[in-house]
Amino acid sequence: MLKYVGKRLIQILILLVIYIAVIFFLLHAMPGGIKAMLTMNPNLTPQAREAILHAFGLDKSLWIQFLTYLKNVFTLNLGISFSFYPTPVWNIIAERLPRTILLFTTATLVSFFIGFSSGKSLAWKRGKASEYVATVIGVITYTVFTPLLIFVFIWFFGAYLGIMPINQFLNPDLWLKTNFTAQTIFLYLLLTISLVGAAMLAAFAVARKVSHKVKTRKIIFYTATAISSAFAVFWWAVSPYGIYGADILWHMVLPVLTVAVVSYAGTMLVMRDSMLETIKEDFITTARAKGLPDKVVRDKHAARTAMLPVITNFVLSMGFVVSGGVITESLFSWPGMGMTLLNATLGKDYPLASGALIFTGIFVLFAHLVVDIIYAFLDPRIRY
Amino acid sequence: MSAVLEVKDLKMYYSTKQGMVKAADGISFTVNQGESMGLVGESGCGKTSVSMSIMRLLAENAKIVGGQILFKGQDIVKLKEEEMNKIRWAGIAMIFQAAMNSLNPVYRVGDQIIEAILAHEPDVTFEEARERVAELYKLVGLDPKRMDNYPHEYSGGMKQRAVIAMSLACNPDLIIADEPTTALDVIVQDMILKELSKIQKKLNMSMIYISHDIAVIAEVAEKIAIMYSGKIVELSDAVTIFKKPAHPYTVGLMSSFPSIHGEKKKLVTIPGEPPNLLNAPDHCRFAPRCPFATKECWEKTPPYEEIEPNHYVACFHPQNLRKQVSING
Known part of the structure; x- marks a missing residue:
């Protein structure tokens, strides 16, 4: 296993270099180019032009520039943004990445759980009217033109009903008098979610160790989850950040709803198909013959085996979590990575665009590694 | 000896787009405490449908339309799913056809x-x-x-x-072994069957062996039921079935398997193929393949009768047949 991970890490490194090369040359192939941008001013003297080009290393060949950039990336220097001069790219990403991660992790988790459990039930109760209805609705929401859906949602919830904030990720009036930034709140929110998640994972592991009875395991797991969530809510309620955290979460509702509606059907259909395949297996008949209750056969035997392709789907969709839906973020004016990427590319902010893309790349490559490792845990037939 | 399982006139049909498939059509047999029974027949004659009916593990389009399955005197056809779950495995366990995948x-x-x-x-x-x-x-x-x-x-x-x-x-009181060794090679097959039989006798359990291979069944079963096209055509103790087979189909099955002992004979195959269970005819279902079929056989279904103590046959000409066999053989 360790040897496999080591091998994969080397692969990831090679892929990353290739990926950076693609990004670099692709961005430089855009019409215009940095040189023209910096020296467009007709008032510049030839000496000044030379000086500028020399200062940025633009007088060297593209290959040399690429190698310099590669060296900078691997020494964790992503440069300085053009459009937010003189803010380093790092700071911009550090500010925007948490926003996107919070929004899309929530949305992905929500859509995954809806898709997983509905796909499971649909396959189990095959041929009922609910199956046709859910499948048709799922396919419609999956194929619908996302901006249209977002506009409809914004109009319905924000304008017609008037119960939801329609843009931005916070209410500026509320934040006027604060002495901390939204970045802090985002980081605390993410920290809370990770801690609760870690507590749930630990409870799951402990429950497996302590008892062999499904009921006891469930009790341990749910109690631990309830306690850690209650603790988290309590901390937010008493801390001065509480109201601001709530403000951000409130602004998140509509984008999360949209992303979940658009993408739950993907998980649902994959889970349904995989489940239908598994149900035909002989070990399901064995499980039934053993006199196990229907739910145990469904969850412990069928769904557990059927979930493997769905997990792949899920982890791969995590790439989305970093790049963010460009469309979703733009339409909801959610200033995260997706919007940054869009604006940086349109504004020819080369360092920022490549920085954002490299981040997405690294995340996706590692997500693949995580899939492989999770697989080894979920499917005992796979060993590295 | 008390009966562990009594199947009375079991009818289990699959409804398909083309019509009813009568996979089990009036099946009756009894398995006593500590007894082992063999259920033999060609592929597609309804053996597995019978075992799945006993476990009540039916496909969605399958339905038990008639008859009773009495497990220790209790009719399990009428049981609720939760009550059936208590009988499954604790009362009736199963060794599945594809043990590899079960x-x-x-x-x-x-x-x-x-x-x-x-x-x-x-x-x-x-x-x-x-x-x-x-x-x-x-x-x-x-x-x-x-x-x-x-x-x-x-x-x-x-x-x-x-x-x-x-x-x-x-x-369990009863184990149904549905083709328990089909996927194994002959030597392992023999070893496992013998051990299974030994365990069965040691624990005094009842057992139903299901197989298409009458030679396999002969080794382990005390009683043999021959199935053809959703019906039991002959049922008796193993010795009688081998010594005095009464139904033409049983005779056919016997002569299509080689014997290691006995004299070398040319293997005889049964002409034709098993009938489609879809819209099964009213006459004797073996008639199209039967060398002894008369006009009567094409007109009505032969009754399932006890022709001698504990020897049941569904055929119009069992007596004729026995003479014929003794002349030929």
């Missing part, structure tokens, strides 16, 4: 057996269940250390043994 690939083999024990005996602790599995492993000739392995780490024969161990886990 273990869940993502769980340890031992845990899958323990799961069955804990589901039926909630008072048993996990450790006690583990000990019982270790005992069962020894009984079927497996190393108890292999309990913590996954199915893919077992060989075919080991999986078969594990599946047998699993069927014994809750001390």
